[in-house]
Amino acid sequence: MKISRDDVLYVAELANLELNESEVETFRGQLDAILTYIDKLKQLDVSAVEPMAQVIQSAASPGGALRDDVVRECDVADAILEQAPEAKKPYFRVPKVIER
Amino acid sequence: MSAANTWTIPAVREALESKRISARELTAEFYSRIEKRNPELNAFLALSPERAYAQADHIDKLRARNEKLPPLAGVPVAIKDVISTRGIRTTCGSRILENYVPPYDATAVEKLESAGAVILGKTNCDEFAMGSSNENSAYGPVRNPVDTDRVPGGSSGGSAAAVAAGLAVAALGTDTGGSIRQPGAFCGIPAMMPTYGRVSRYGLIAFASSLDRIGPFATTVHDTARVLSVIEGYDANDSTSADVPQSDYSEEMEKPIRGMRIGIPTEYFGEGMDPEVRTKVEAGIELMKRLGCLPVALRMPHTEYAIATYYIVATAEASSNLARFDGVRYGLRVHGDSLREMYKKTRGRGFGPEVKRRIMLGTYALSSGYYDAYYLRAQKVRTLIARDFILAFEKVDAIVTPTSPSTAFRLGERTTDPLSMYLADIYTVTGSLAGTPGISVPCGMTSARLPVGLQIFGSRFAESRVVQLAHAFESAGGFRI
Numbered sequence: 123m124k125i126s127r128d129d130v131l132y133v134a135e136l137a138n139l140e141l142n143e144s145e146v147e148t149f150r151g152q153l154d155a156i157l158t159y160i161d162k163l164k165q166l167d168v169s170a171v172e173p174m175a176q177v178i179q180s181a182a183s184p185g186g187a188l189r190d191d192v193v194r195e196c197d198v199a200d201a202i203l204e205q206a207p208e209a210k211k212p213y214f215r216v217p218k219v220i221e222r
Numbered sequence: 223m224s225a226a227n228t229w230t231i232p233a234v235r236e237a238l239e240s241k242r243i244s245a246r247e248l249t250a251e252f253y254s255r256i257e258k259r260n261p262e263l264n265a266f267l268a269l270s271p272e273r274a275y276a277q278a279d280h281i282d283k284l285r286a287r288n289e290k291l292p293p294l295a296g297v298p299v300a301i302k303d304v305i306s307t308r309g310i311r312t313t314c315g316s317r318i319l320e321n322y323v324p325p326y327d328a329t330a331v332e333k334l335e336s337a338g339a340v341i342l343g344k345t346n347c348d349e350f351a352m353g354s355s356n357e358n359s360a361y362g363p364v365r366n367p368v369d370t371d372r373v374p375g376g377s378s379g380g381s382a383a384a385v386a387a388g389l390a391v392a393a394l395g396t397d398t399g400g401s402i403r404q405p406g407a408f409c410g411i412p413a414m415m416p417t418y419g420r421v422s423r424y425g426l427i428a429f430a431s432s433l434d435r436i437g438p439f440a441t442t443v444h445d446t447a448r449v450l451s452v453i454e455g456y457d458a459n460d461s462t463s464a465d466v467p468q469s470d471y472s473e474e475m476e477k478p479i480r481g482m483r484i485g486i487p488t489e490y491f492g493e494g495m496d497p498e499v500r501t502k503v504e505a506g507i508e509l510m511k512r513l514g515c516l517p518v519a520l521r522m523p524h525t526e527y528a529i530a531t532y533y534i535v536a537t538a539e540a541s542s543n544l545a546r547f548d549g550v551r552y553g554l555r556v557h558g559d560s561l562r563e564m565y566k567k568t569r570g571r572g573f574g575p576e577v578k579r580r581i582m583l584g585t586y587a588l589s590s591g592y593y594d595a596y597y598l599r600a601q602k603v604r605t606l607i608a609r610d611f612i613l614a615f616e617k618v619d620a621i622v623t624p625t626s627p628s629t630a631f632r633l634g635e636r637t638t639d640p641l642s643m644y645l646a647d648i649y650t651v652t653g654s655l656a657g658t659p660g661i662s663v664p665c666g667m668t669s670a671r672l673p674v675g676l677q678i679f680g681s682r683f684a685e686s687r688v689v690q691l692a693h694a695f696e697s698a699g700g701f702r703i
Contacts, residue, residue, distance in 0.1 A: 130582070137541060137585040138548065138562065139578060140570030148575075149582055155641050156583060160530040163599050166606070173601035174608060176432050177418040177657030177682075178462055201325035207555035214550050217561050 125154040229391050231297055231445045238285060238296050245278035245285070245296035249340050252298040256342065256389050263365050265374075265383040267303050269343035270310045274298075277340045294452055295338035300390035302381045303344040304351050305436065306425035307331055310341075314427050315349040315359040315377075318572030319553045328425020329460070330394060330436045330453040337452040342390055345380030349574045350544065351396055351429045353377050354404060354643055355636065358576040363633055368410055368673060372630040375405030378439070382409040385439045392440040392449045396426060398433045399532050400626075400650025403662035406439060407625035407675020410664045412446045412692065413439045417682045418657035419464030421450070422457030430539035431462075433532075433654050443663065443693040447471035450685065466683055474686040479694045480514030482687075485618035489525035490649055495627040498668040503624045505703050506665040506676045506695065510622065513694055518618050522610040525652055527603050532651040533644055534587050534600035540577075541584030547572065579640060604655050611656040615681035620691050623649050625662040625675030649677060659685045663692050666703040676700070 130150045134141050141149065199212055208215040229248075237243045243251075253271060260266050281296045301307055304314045306324035313319045327335070335341060348358040356364040356379025364379040366372040367387035374383040378395030382405035385393050395402040397415040406413020414437045421436045428434060438449035451470055457463045486507060491500065511517060549555035549568030556571045558564035573581070587596035614621060627646055636643050653660045658679050665676035676695070680688035695701075 125586075129586070133582050133586045133589065136589060137581050138545075138565040138569055139573070139581060140566040141578070142570075145575070145578065149579060152579060152640055153583060153586065156533065156644070157586075157596075159641060160534060160596065163527060163530050163534075163596075163603055166524075166527065166603060168599060168602035168606070171602040171605050173598055174605040175601055176462065177608075178464070198325060202551070205322060205325070205552040207549060207553070216550055217558065217564055219561050 123154060124157050125150055228388055228441055230442055231294065231391060231440070231448050234297050234391060235291065235295065238281070238291065241285070245281035245340065246275060248296055249274050249278040249298060252342055252389065259387055259389060262370060263367060263383050263387060264362050265345055265364050265380040265387065265389060266300065266343045267313060267315070267346050267361055267380070268311045270307070270341055273310065274340045274342055277335060281338055292336070292338035293448065294334065297339045297391050298342050299334060299339045300342050300345045300381055300384045300393040301331060302347050302378050302393070302395045304347060304396055304427045304429070305331060305394055306427065307341065307344065310344060312344060312427070313361070314351070315347045315361060316572065316574065316577070317360045317554060318547050318568070322553050324425070326425065329422035329457045331425065333453050333455070334394070345378070345384055345393060347380055348377035349577050350427070350540070351377040351398055351401055352540070352576050352580055354400065354647060355631070356380065356405070357633065357637055358574060360574055365633070366409055366630050369630065369671070372632055372672070373408065375408035375630060377401040379405050381439050382406055382411065382413065385441060386411050392438055392445055394436055394453070395439055397435050397437055397654065398430050398536060399654045400647045402437045402439065403650050403660055403675065403677060404626050404647070406662040407673065408630040410673030411439055411441055412443050412661060412663045413437070414446045414450060414661040415653070415659060416450055416454060416685060417464070417659045419462055420454045420466070420659070420683065420685070422455070422460040422463045424457055424459035428543040430536040431543065432539060433536055443661070443689055443696050444472065444475065446661070447475060447689045464683070469686060471686055471689050475690050475693045477690055478514070479691055482515045482620065482691060483518050483618040484510055484515045484691070485518050485520040485614050485621040487520040487522040487525065487614070487621060487623065489522050490623035495624060496629060499624050499627065499629065499674050502666045502668070502674040502703060503676050506700055507622055509698055509700050509703060510691070510695060513698055520614050520618065520621070522614060522652070524603065524606045524610050528607055528652045528655060529645055529648055531600045531603045531607060532647070532655060533583065534596050535604060535655070537580040537584030538587045538597050539584070541581045541588065544577065544581055576640070607652055608656040611653070611658055611679070611681070619687055621679040623677045623679070625649060625677040629668055629670070629672035629674060653679050658682055659688050661688050661692050663695060664701040
């Protein structure tokens with residue numbers, strides 16, 4: 123068994139995900155099976171292989187150049203705040219974070 | 223579906239130019255079809271008649287003044303619900319975005335509309351595009367119009383079903399590991415995943431950013447290419463957008479395919495494939511041979527590692543991308559006593575089981591102590607899979623495979639075992655990891671009258687080769703083989 127109940131609870135905590143009792147048990151079994159399958163990647167020797175994080179690897183490839191990071195006017199604050207579950211312009215409202 | 227039911231892009235154009243029908247009448251015709259058929263299929267989640275009729279009226283004004291019509295004038299299209307549409311509810315098939323209305327359009331949507339297309343509405347999909355059957359939508363599954371007891375495939379099941387049922391002339395889907403090509407195969411229509419970087423992802427609500435692509439569904443290869451040539455092109459709003467010229471594929475497509483070298487990788491014809499799928503795809507390859515293609519046997523030795531690689535890379539990226547759904551800025555909020563409690567409750571209530579499973583898997587793969595063993599290792603194997611494609615394209619012009627090992631399965635048939643559902647993505651995830659373009663085209667039907675899909679991969683930015691071969695196959699009767 124690769125994944126214990128404690129592993130599931132720990133990862134759920136990292137992911138900010140509330141799980142109920144039955145989800146904890148279901149996910150434990152399913153993640154265990156999936157990770158056992160994924161272990162087949164260990165059959166390969168990748169010690170001399172570069173990781174591929176992106177399809178577009180370098181500025182030399184077509185479309186590989188990143189655009190300049192330029193600050194632009196962006197007048198969308200109101201439209202965005204309209205979608206917020208709770209807002210008080212110009213802010214999003216959240217439960218109290220710091221106790222005095 | 224009768225032939226009279228099927229509109230193509232040239233048919234729409236001809237009807238509008240000859241004044242046989244107005245764009246407004248055509249739009250109304252499609253809404254009436256949707257009204258009749260959607261209650262059963264559940265392909266559309268939201269309709270946008272106000273915007274659609276405004277666009278139709280605009281096209282009709284151009285017609286009244288005898289002005290030149292833009293390339294997709296009056297063409298009724300549907301948009302997968304993970305793609306942002308200004309003023310039209312966009313849920314990603316999730317409860318967590320149940321009431322979300324984007325304040326802007328995705329670049330692909332903006333381009334479609336500028337080209338004259340009429341946006342009918344938003345199509346159902348697996349939640350956040352995670353799934354291969356459309357059964358992971360929070361708004362109920364889509365039914366396959368070919369056989370309504372069966373799934374349309376996923377995750378772009380609503381877009382595929384809408385086009386196959388004649389409820390839209392074309393549709394946009396997204397493909398991360400097969401989510402355009404596999405539903406195209408299951409519903410019996412052409413479906414194209416462009417090269418990574420060809421179509422801007424701006425406004426596509428991210429699942430796995432290094433894999434996600436927007437692409438078209440239509441009823442002919444020509445129409446698929448027509449939509450692609452409109453939505454593609456460099457976009458400064460997407461840092462991974464490729465600065466390559468836009469193409470008009472129509473000319474390339476008519477070139478003869480005699481002498482084209484088509485790679486047949488052994489690894490895509492192994493165990494686990496439905497024998498009837500094999501028979502049809504082999505018949506498809508025979509047809510290509512008769513058209514003058516030269517088959518080349520290939521080995522792509524890292525294919526068997528693609529599923530394991532994909533389900534680490536995609537879930538790791540997803541766990542990071544979906545962190546933004548926390549009840550603060552948009553969508554659902556479930557109240558909690560502290561900020562963290564609010565996050566946890568919102569996400570626990572808002573996400574469905576498949577999304578939670580993938581967030582858990584991705585978080586685990588990125589967590590301290592496991593990063594090297596899972597995520598970094600998967601990224602290295604991804605290099606090997608991409609290299610298989612690079613080496614193959616030194617020998618061949620295109621690679622021909624089945625799209626999926628099976629045809630459309632019954633609703634509920636595979637929902638209990640997520641791993642078995644993942645394993646069925648074997649023929650599509652490879653090209654996703656490598657960044658290459660791929661199309662699925664119909665390749666006959668099984669004895670149970672279920673469509674089979676044949677997949678064609680090209681090298682990066684070689685879409686013209688892909689559609690050239692696909693179009694020749696279609697013209698020679700390959701779709702009904």
